[in-house]
Amino acid sequence: MGCICSKGTAPEDEIDQSSTIREKEMNISSVQLVAPAPSLREDVIVKVGNVGGGINENAVRVLNSNVSCVSVQLEDGNKRTMIIERPKKGQHQRCLTMDTARREQKPLNRIESFLPGAEGTAEIAAGWPEWLTSVAGEAIKGWVPRRSDSFEKLEKVGQGTYSSVYKARDLETGKIVALKKVRFVNMDPESVRFMAREILILRKLDHPNVMKLEFIITSRMSDNLYLVFEYMEHDLAGLATTPGNKLTESQIKCYMQQLFRGLEHCHSRGVLHRDIKGSNLLINNDGVLKIGDFGLATFYEPNQKQPLTSRVVTLWYRAPELLLGATQYGVAIDMWSAGCIVAELFAGKPIMPGRTEVEQMHKILKLCGSPSVSYWEKNKSAHSTSFKPQHPYKRCVAEAFRTFPYTALALVDKLLAIEPEERGSAAAALRSEFFTTEPLPCDPSSLPKYYPSKELDVKLRNEEARRQRADAIKGRGPESIRRGDLKAVRTPEFSAQGQPKTTSVSHKYNAQDEGGSGFLIEPPRGAKKNGYSQPSSVVHPNASWSKNTGSARNNAEFSSRQRIQMHHAPDDSSKRNDRMTGKESTMAYVPKKNRMHYSGPLMPPGGNMEDILKEHERQIQQAVRKARGTNKTNDVYDLNGYGKYQR
Numbered sequence: 139m140g141c142i143c144s145k146g147t148a149p150e151d152e153i154d155q156s157s158t159i160r161e162k163e164m165n166i167s168s169v170q171l172v173a174p175a176p177s178l179r180e181d182v183i184v185k186v187g188n189v190g191g192g193i194n195e196n197a198v199r200v201l202n203s204n205v206s207c208v209s210v211q212l213e214d215g216n217k218r219t220m221i222i223e224r225p226k227k228g229q230h231q232r233c234l235t236m237d238t239a240r241r242e243q244k245p246l247n248r249i250e251s252f253l254p255g256a257e258g259t260a261e262i263a264a265g266w267p268e269w270l271t272s273v274a275g276e277a278i279k280g281w282v283p284r285r286s287d288s289f290e291k292l293e294k295v296g297q298g299t300y301s302s303v304y305k306a307r308d309l310e311t312g313k314i315v316a317l318k319k320v321r322f323v324n325m326d327p328e329s330v331r332f333m334a335r336e337i338l339i340l341r342k343l344d345h346p347n348v349m350k351l352e353f354i355i356t357s358r359m360s361d362n363l364y365l366v367f368e369y370m371e372h373d374l375a376g377l378a379t380t381p382g383n384k385l386t387e388s389q390i391k392c393y394m395q396q397l398f399r400g401l402e403h404c405h406s407r408g409v410l411h412r413d414i415k416g417s418n419l420l421i422n423n424d425g426v427l428k429i430g431d432f433g434l435a436t437f438y439e440p441n442q443k444q445p446l447t448s449r450v451v452t453l454w455y456r457a458p459e460l461l462l463g464a465t466q467y468g469v470a471i472d473m474w475s476a477g478c479i480v481a482e483l484f485a486g487k488p489i490m491p492g493r494t495e496v497e498q499m500h501k502i503l504k505l506c507g508s509p510s511v512s513y514w515e516k517n518k519s520a521h522s523t524s525f526k527p528q529h530p531y532k533r534c535v536a537e538a539f540r541t542f543p544y545t546a547l548a549l550v551d552k553l554l555a556i557e558p559e560e561r562g563s564a565a566a567a568l569r570s571e572f573f574t575t576e577p578l579p580c581d582p583s584s585l586p587k588y589y590p591s592k593e594l595d596v597k598l599r600n601e602e603a604r605r606q607r608a609d610a611i612k613g614r615g616p617e618s619i620r621r622g623d624l625k626a627v628r629t630p631e632f633s634a635q636g637q638p639k640t641t642s643v644s645h646k647y648n649a650q651d652e653g654g655s656g657f658l659i660e661p662p663r664g665a666k667k668n669g670y671s672q673p674s675s676v677v678h679p680n681a682s683w684s685k686n687t688g689s690a691r692n693n694a695e696f697s698s699r700q701r702i703q704m705h706h707a708p709d710d711s712s713k714r715n716d717r718m719t720g721k722e723s724t725m726a727y728v729p730k731k732n733r734m735h736y737s738g739p740l741m742p743p744g745g746n747m748e749d750i751l752k753e754h755e756r757q758i759q760q761a762v763r764k765a766r767g768t769n770k771t772n773d774v775y776d777l778n779g780y781g782k783y784q785r
């Protein structure tokens with residue numbers, strides 16, 4: 139049993155300094171979800187008891203304006219947790235209370251369900267550290283943090299670019315969970331905002347095929363932040379590459395059906411994932427697939443004018459329009475990635491393992507054919523000049539995948555349409571013959587139980603194999619062609635003018651007016667400055683991003699020319715974040731002949747793509763041979779075919 143009160147006017151300026159809450163018993167039996175009590179700080183509550191309110195009113199005066207959830211002892215002897223809502227101008231201040239007994243009966247972590255969401259006035263920061271509430275208040279609104287000592291860490295199970303993932307036990311429920319420890323350096327507000335975007339998006343989604351964020355762990359005293367998810371034993375990349383594990387057609391259909399269902403849900407909630415790939419498709423021992431890692435996801439609206447960044451999606455799964463620098467795009471980019479995955483599962487290897495953006499685009503054109511003249515017109519950008527092949531290519535999807543079952547080929551053919559509009563929606567994919575004809579998708583519960591087979595497990599397995607070949611291998615192959623280098627980068631979106639947003643830290647996230655991001659334009663999540671470790675796939679146009687950096691260089695439309703300038707006329711003093719190590723390194727001038735380019739459209743405008751690619755491949759081959767200490771052509775990549783898995 140609890141109560142809700144609404145009493146007394148509280149002008150906004152007064153509440154900023156302190157808050158007086160009065161509560162009056164009312165029946166709010168609809169309150170189901172109750173937060174654990176946040177710790178009570180004595181300096182917060184100066185008076186408990188009647189402070190001038192009417193009869194039967196209890197009141198507390200709260201001094202600290204950041205505190206919005208307090209625990210108090212009422213006159214009737216009951217202990218109560220009071221969650222303070224800050225009123226809008228002219229509105230009454232309200233507080234919500236619930237008694238301890240009820241809380242103990244139902245120790246849930248969410249309080250959002252009884253907050254008047256429609257009114258949007260609640261601002262809850264119960265026990266959150268200030269660095270988080272001040273920057274990411276909206277993302278944690280209505281939630282209270284779980285305490286770290288309520289989980290037992292078991293082992294590390296994943297290492298992402300931005301996080302470490304641990305298997306852990308929830309000591310309250312005994313359930314095994316995954317703790318994703320988010321890395322921040324210096325608590326930079328920008329990296330906190332990127333993380334907040336991920337949290338906001340995860341909270342908006344609720345579907346069996348989408349990873350659910352269950353809790354967040356932190357405390358007032360802590361700099362750490364853990365996101366708590368259901369524990370998933372596998373990921374699709376790991377399963378697909380487990381030796382001897384050949385998926386049947388109906389098993390592939392089962393996984394892909396779940397992928398498209400999850401995508402359909404994300405898209406219906408206005409969320410683009412922007413990094414669909416096998417290692418982000420997590421699978422549990424019941425065969426349930428869930429889309430994970432929403433670190434690159436964004437809110438979008440079909441006709442939104444706000445440009446989005448094109449520097450998203452891991453290279454092998456990146457749609458051609460993104461490679462061409464599109465800043466207005468939609469669900470079709472996720473559909474393209476999904477098409478690459480369907481084909482990969484049937485082919486048994488990634489279908490377009492490009493090492494650079496130029497090479498990726500070249501592989502796409504070789505497989506999917508040259509687009510129409512109007513396509514180039516539509517996607518006119520500095521990039522398109524570089525990418526446009528001199529000779530038209532014929533589409534050869536049907537030929538390349540002739541061994542695929544007919545319905546799979548038809549689906550892949552549709553999803554790998556060069557024109558985004560032709561790829562259709564996730565709902566349309568689910569209605570396709572692929573899912574409706576024999577063999578039908580099997581039931582997830584009928585899928586075999588596997589040994590843990592995450593990308594990390596595969597990495598460890600491969601490392602072990604490499605060690606065994608140690609005699610032949612002197613050192614490692616060029617870092618740039620390892621899969622890690624193909625990672626997309628977490629980037630902010632751009633304001634309509636392409637200017638860095640100057641949103642103040644107290645500005646609330648608003649997917650509508652912020653063009654989907656709601657964050658300041660600052661170094662991409664991953665750039666050294668913002669605290670996340672540096673991701674790998676891009677060279678930033680402006681190596682030393684800073685808050686005051688001019689807009690043009692931060693513009694989503696920074697041209698390939700700018701990147702070309704970085705490669706071809708590097709300033710000795712300029713620095714860049716090393717894509718492989720995450721460390722800042724000086725970009726020294728290298729004589730043109732010996733320079734190797736691993737990322738980004740590297741061609742001067744008007745360059746001959748075929749020649750450059752040939753030279754590029756020759757250099758990579760040479761480097762691989764050198765690294766392996768052998769002159770024999772290595773088996774790392776089949777440069778004419780589809781290549782082998784590299785992890």
Ligand SMILES: Nc1ncnc2c1ncn2[C@@H]1O[C@H](COP(=O)(O)OP(=O)(O)OP(=O)(O)O)[C@@H](O)[C@H]1O
Pocket residue numbers: 295296297298299300301302303316318349367368369370371373417418420430431432433592593594625
């Ligand atoms: N819920 C989970 N259960 C088990 N393992 C998980 C879970 N979530 C993530 N992992 C593992 O941890 C790895 C890293 O997680 P995630 O992809 O979310 O982090 P990231 O820092 O965004 O990584 P990336 O660099 O791939 O974007 C995953 O590839 C996966 O193997």
